[in-house]
Amino acid sequence: MVLCLALVPLVSTGSFTLGRYTTAILLMVAALGLNLALGYAGQLVLGHVVIMAVAAYSAAMISVFAELAFVPSLLAGVVIGTIFGTLMMSVGIRVGGWYLALVTLFSVLVLPHAAQLFPEWSGGEFGVTGMASPTLFGYPLGSVGMYLVVVAGFAAVWFASANLINSAWGLRFRALRDAPRAAESVGIDLVSTRLYVYIVSSVPPALAGTLLAFSERFVHYDSFNIGLTLLLLTGVVLGGAGTKWGTIAGMLPLLVLSFWVGPFSPYNAIGLGVGLLVGALIFTNGLVPALLPLMPSAGRKDGIPTTDANPAPLAASMAEAAADPAARDEAVVELTKVEKRFGGNHVLKGLNLSVRRGSLLGVVGPNGSGKSTLLNTLSGFVKPDSGTIKLKGMDIAGWPIHRRAAMGLGRTFQVPQLIDELGPLENIAVGLVARERATYLAPFFQTPGVRKANAERHQASFATFAELRLPNDLLDLTAAKIPLGLKRIVEVGRAIVSRPDVLLLDEPTAGLDDSERAEFGQLLRYLQGAGMTVVVVEHNVPFVLEYCDELVLLESGEITVHADMSKPLPARLRSYLSYAPEHHPGADQASLTQEAQDAS
Template sequence: MKAWTALRAVPSWAYPALLGVLLLALPFLGAGYGLTRQVELTLIMALIVSGLNLSLGYAGQLAIGQVAMYAAGAYTAAILSKAGTTDLLVHLVAAGLAALVVGILTGIPGLRLGSWSLAMTSFFLVLLVPDVVTILEEHTGGAHGLSGIPAATLFGYQLAPEDFYFCVVAVAILWFAAFRNIVASRHGIAFQVLKQSPVLASSVGMSIFRTKLAGYAIGAIPAGLAGALFANLDLFVSLDAFTFHVATGALAASILGGSVSVYGALIGAGVVEYGTSQSTSFQEYSLVFFGLFLLIGGVLMSGGLAGAARKLVARLDRAAGVTRGDAAEAPTRLGRIAGGTLEVTGVTKAFGGNQALAGAALRAEPGRVTALIGPNGSGKTTLLNLVCGYYRRDAGTITLDGKEIGTAATHRIARLGVARTFQTPLIPPGITVRDVVASGRYAADPASFGGAILRSRRFRRVQRRDRDRAAEALALVGLTHLADTEAVTLPLGMRRLLEVARALVAEPKVLLLDEVASGLDEAEVETLAALIRRIRDAGCTVILVEHNFGLVLSLADEIVVLARGSVLASGTPAEIEADPRVRDEYLGVNDEDDAVPAGKEEGV
């Protein structure tokens, strides 16, 4: 286990860097043309698969259009070369841009329509490639292909086959470094949050459409780069390289290698390309093999080969007592929060024939806890969803600091300072406790994709703030020691506290807590109550939806009681506790039933 501990002490990026150096050194180690060509084809396939991993594995967008972007990149490079522009760098830039344009133009309608529309759009996009090539036959060569492509050059120097091999490896290294930087940044976490739940993504200020489009469009770029490299590899481009069969192979490689993985794309592409080149039986029955890869990677081995490797590493870490990262204690201070006044007036909402809310109203002010209680089905969560923008009210107004927010998009309401927790905690799998909390700051401190890839000074500054604020929030809820633990493995009580930390990290004006004490034991409820008091005392506006009446009475400054979608009563805890209508409707206690009948005391 000492050897394993020593291996784990090496930075994780060192291993892929070592692989890159080894690939660059292959020609100097006596590798022949057959091996170097196999590496080139594998890396080209890996570029396509990596784009699929980004859009499907991380961002959760089911689409197989990478082959169309691959074709766009290949024909763009080939046409430029035939026109006299043979510089490989120009080809790569032009092919990447062409693939990006195809991704944006096809992604917009597919994502706007929602549901399975993007999957269907990308499916038909692959089928349209032959028609588009035939229509542009004068430039593309049509069904006969485009031959006679001049050899690539780089800054005026004509590239020999060995030189071109180095270029392929270098492009792959640079892209996978960029891919890794995206995935390991706040944008990668945002993609995983979106994949888990669009509702959760919008609640932390993410634009669902823009985030989905970013994942899909950026995933198109490596396919375009692969196309440019492919066109310059054999100096011939034909439709045979862009069939639905190739799209199926890329999908199989993604699932087998591990779609939620950066380097799983290399593993899956290596298996598919090696099988294709080494076995005629594999080529003849490739669809059967692809189906087996999908079954093995997607069902029998959840997470693919990369997922299996992560589980093995985790097991060895536990056996060797290896801990990841650090969990340094952060100060448990809670700075001043500038709360806002939230006012709901005469709000109604119906779902078909069911009147969920009928003239509901409340006013929540900074530095106060406003509790919203009522029996199941009284409209409490519906009211919170209207405040957050998940539903649109039928009538009435919702304002924050006097500004109407009832018609704003959910992510814009979140950016205005409304944060919330959920009845069932929404925690994305595969990310740490620290990253779950940091995701709450995604919209609070924007940083570009370019900055994430290049690790710019601004990006590093934002990343430090994310980690610092996350550490402070974790200290507040007592989860600092679990910062590097996978969040979904936490018990329910800790996941609820984790949601509070995620909501707090953006310093919201209004904090909506939806049954946050549900499932907590007595000690956890006490911890939660103390935390809510600190949040209130810091100046935040807190709205608490809760069935634990004792907790409500101990925390609330104002209580609003809903019954059948309308406000039954409102007032201080003492007033609400003494109200006979509340006791009857909410607590199920009828004061008349509790009264002692006349004459009983005398035994009559």
């Protein structure tokens, strides 16, 4: 595609025509930046047009008033535009969704007024003119040379963004968009991820704005209006947000329409509005995702292992902890006098709990007793009002979620939180990216270090996939098409691929049939045998009786029973379970389970 664009001057040498092609390509560059933020990372930002304007004005004013040449003015414009874009979008660290959209869209509406406040610099209503003629290595570029520079810029942005998305940052971006709670639970810092998104998505529009200023030799705020914002947004949505070719497929017909009817024609705005409606209502995921299944080679191959992956299995990697009797007797999790209120509702009332290393602890209790709040308080999604929470002897009560995950605390959710467009291997791999050393420039170039990290992540994900005995048929499916029971196993894979010390499970058997529950129970036994501590909140009585070796009864925010399942059940726990068999140490487990199933 880039080669075809580079050959355009051979068939179209008119400066006017080349100028229109130049503008079209630069708008695609800006749309690529919007696709990084909106499509891949799910950040609803609508201010990329203002980034173009700030970069264009900055480069033009530096060229005119500082009398700098084309290249330094270009670099200065890109830097200033990127800084402005990062600052403008940084409100997304505190707000999201339509609030972020409104804040960034406000900057588009303010732009004309801001430009008119400083007419001595911005030219006011007359714009900025008189920039230095673009030269490169001392040679004037002309219309053809400028066009080729723009094509080179487009190629650089295209390949750099594609390389970035194929690195660990691509997984971070998608997790931020589709499963932010799950991303935090495996150690991904959402604040730093958002900030990186804002920086890298600001570079393409900043580059487009500076090149547009030197291409047209004129900068005016009317060129960066709400219509251009609608053009970029419609192009990304219509083609397929978060896809490699979606931006190109969506922008091409819109640019043809715009050039045909004229950018200031009322039909242009109507056409853009219709395109946005078509993209939202008919092609809900965009043109490219809708047409991809019709292509002959549309089979999903990315992410399927092509090499043998056989790193140390989970059981081997944790065997030392599992084999040490002293380690198994120590408390890996300790809660002391933990209090939590939601308004006037006292959910956790001075809760005390100690969880032994290597135990499989079940938490039961009536609805509203505080079970999910207990898990959320442990993992950091809820901040306790008072009390201490210790993990491996360290008080983590005030720690953020991602830092707790880095300390060895993993969890799953009642409703599996997966990235629907990716397969099981990539979803499992999300659990590893926070453990890798973050690199900020190398992913753009796919350096040997980045390729090695990708290969190792892929290998470890496949090893966990095989270790969990997931069927190979899943490798051809995206997460959206995986059955619920297997989704829960994939989510467990994401949680354990980094080998946490403690795994928290929130109603993992909900929606599973008997055979799936049995398979899941065997998985928990395997994880426990490997030395992992498992805490499971569950309503299914036969399940917890069969697979848990300790049971906690939580009632009205207080632990009323903490029972060892190898000993007779306390009367209060028997009463809650509506089940009172003669439970003696060493009793036949199959008989006990059958009685529990009959009672339930």
